[in-house]
Amino acid sequence: MTPSPSVEPRKTNLLTDTDHLSPEPASATDLRPVSQEETGSRSDRQSFSGKREAEPDRKERNDRIGSVESSDLVKPVGLIQPSAQPLLSVRGLQKHFPVRSALGRRTGSVQAVNDVSFDIYPGETFGLVGESGCGKSTTGRAVMNLIEPTGGEVWYEGQDLAKLKGARLKNMRSNIQMVFQDPYTSLDPRRRIGYAIEEPLHIHRRGSKNERTERAMSLLERVGFRPDQYYRYPHEFSGGQRQRIGIAKALALEPKLLICDEPVSALDVSIQSQVINLLEEIQQERGLSYLFVAHDLSVVRHIADRVGVMYLGGLVEQAPTDELFGNPLHPYTQSLLSAVPIPNPRVKKERVVLSGEVPSPLNPPSGCTFHTRCPFAMDVCRSVVPERVQASPGHEVQCHLYAT
Numbered sequence: 001m002t003p004s005p006s007v008e009p010r011k012t013n014l015l016t017d018t019d020h021l022s023p024e025p026a027s028a029t030d031l032r033p034v035s036q037e038e039t040g041s042r043s044d045r046q047s048f049s050g051k052r053e054a055e056p057d058r059k060e061r062n063d064r065i066g067s068v069e070s071s072d073l074v075k076p077v078g079l080i081q082p083s084a085q086p087l088l089s090v091r092g093l094q095k096h097f098p099v100r101s102a103l104g105r106r107t108g109s110v111q112a113v114n115d116v117s118f119d120i121y122p123g124e125t126f127g128l129v130g131e132s133g134c135g136k137s138t139t140g141r142a143v144m145n146l147i148e149p150t151g152g153e154v155w156y157e158g159q160d161l162a163k164l165k166g167a168r169l170k171n172m173r174s175n176i177q178m179v180f181q182d183p184y185t186s187l188d189p190r191r192r193i194g195y196a197i198e199e200p201l202h203i204h205r206r207g208s209k210n211e212r213t214e215r216a217m218s219l220l221e222r223v224g225f226r227p228d229q230y231y232r233y234p235h236e237f238s239g240g241q242r243q244r245i246g247i248a249k250a251l252a253l254e255p256k257l258l259i260c261d262e263p264v265s266a267l268d269v270s271i272q273s274q275v276i277n278l279l280e281e282i283q284q285e286r287g288l289s290y291l292f293v294a295h296d297l298s299v300v301r302h303i304a305d306r307v308g309v310m311y312l313g314g315l316v317e318q319a320p321t322d323e324l325f326g327n328p329l330h331p332y333t334q335s336l337l338s339a340v341p342i343p344n345p346r347v348k349k350e351r352v353v354l355s356g357e358v359p360s361p362l363n364p365p366s367g368c369t370f371h372t373r374c375p376f377a378m379d380v381c382r383s384v385v386p387e388r389v390q391a392s393p394g395h396e397v398q399c400h401l402y403a404t
């Protein structure tokens with residue numbers, strides 16, 4: 001099941017050996033949105049610094065997907081039926097948070113995530129986008145089991161995580177790690193950073209004290225620090241450096257899947273490209289899969305192989321990245337993408353502005369939850385939840401406009 005390690009690292013690398021604790025140098029122009037006109041297809045993509053590079057990723061990723069041993073995997077029932085076995089399968093995921101009165105009586109529930117299904121394949125990045133409050137982070141946390149889902153299933157390597165107990169669950173969980181949004185709060189200010197990186201190894205009783213320290217030092221080196229910086233404290237590092245430490249910590253248990261919850265949104269624009277490039281290099285080296293949660297569409301367009309769009313707790317559309325950005329089908333996706341600026345004055349783009357506010361997840365609209373803001377809403381949209389429709393291979397949309 002281990003993905004092939006024979007993937008060459010990318011040529012463009014913003015982190016060099018001389019980068020230890022240096023003020024992070026990437027320019028602010030690194031993080032501009034990249035238009036289709038500029039780049040052609042994503043298969044001809046550039047590094048996040050905008051420099052052109054060798055293009056090993058898509059084909060090699062497909063090769064890796066094709067090489068997965070699948071005989072011992074159980075495939076959950078779902079709409080998506082791709083040829084390779086997914087590393088992670090999420091089916092009908094639901095998370096409702098109870099709302100209680102001051103006296104503790106349950107008065108309702110926040111429907112943060114509703115019937116969300118997607119797969120993540122070995123070595124690929126699945127991006128999750130949508131407006132603030134649509135349920136992206138809750139989805140990531142429920143997959144990781146940091147919060148218990150109220151419904152649905154999460155399958156990892158063909159095993160239903162809800163059915164695992166004790167040591168098997170602990171072992172399985174070590175394969176899924178998280179990179180958090182805020183590098184300022186995700187590290188304990190009283191602990192040396194080396195200890196922070198070692199902590200997961202300690203919890204999972206991996207190796208001797210010396211072995212753990214050695215591993216922490218080597219991970220520090222991998223993310224661009226000197227091994228002796230093991231003894232420093234988080235406050236001695238900048239935001240981008242702390243995020244790199246957070247990535248080293250997430251790698252300590254050698255996971256196969258990283259859930260990256262807005263990993264760059266708390267960083268200066270000039271630093272974001274360093275962290276994105278590091279994540280991409282590590283993915284290439286280790287064949288990692290990412291669930292990449294972000295609201296910045298240009299970041300997701302750059303890093304993701306496939307993208308899912310969330311609206312009010314539901315996944316309304318998902319498709320390969322080029323397909324989603326080139327041919328968005330759901331009216332919400334069309335509106336979301338129309339807000340992304342194209343840095344080319346000759347390209348005219350029509351902005352699709354939605355009317356009204358996002359409804360409350362405490363009391364979501366009946367039928368299609370988007371009907372209250374949809375410019376194409378029909379009678380059926382107000383009462384009937386749309387089916388998921390496969391518009392083209394791998395392109396799913398949940399909208400009555402595409403009902404068969």
Ligand SMILES: Nc1ncnc2c1ncn2[C@@H]1O[C@H](COP(=O)(O)OP(=O)(O)OP(=O)(O)O)[C@@H](O)[C@H]1O
Pocket residue numbers: 097110111112130131132133134135136137138139295361
């Ligand atoms: N612990 C909680 N208790 C009650 N409601 C919650 C809780 N956590 C999240 N929510 C609600 O669930 C909904 C989805 O929140 P979530 O943080 O997943 O959205 P998001 O898309 O990640 O937003 P953002 O991009 O702002 O982080 C929101 O309405 C939020 O207020």
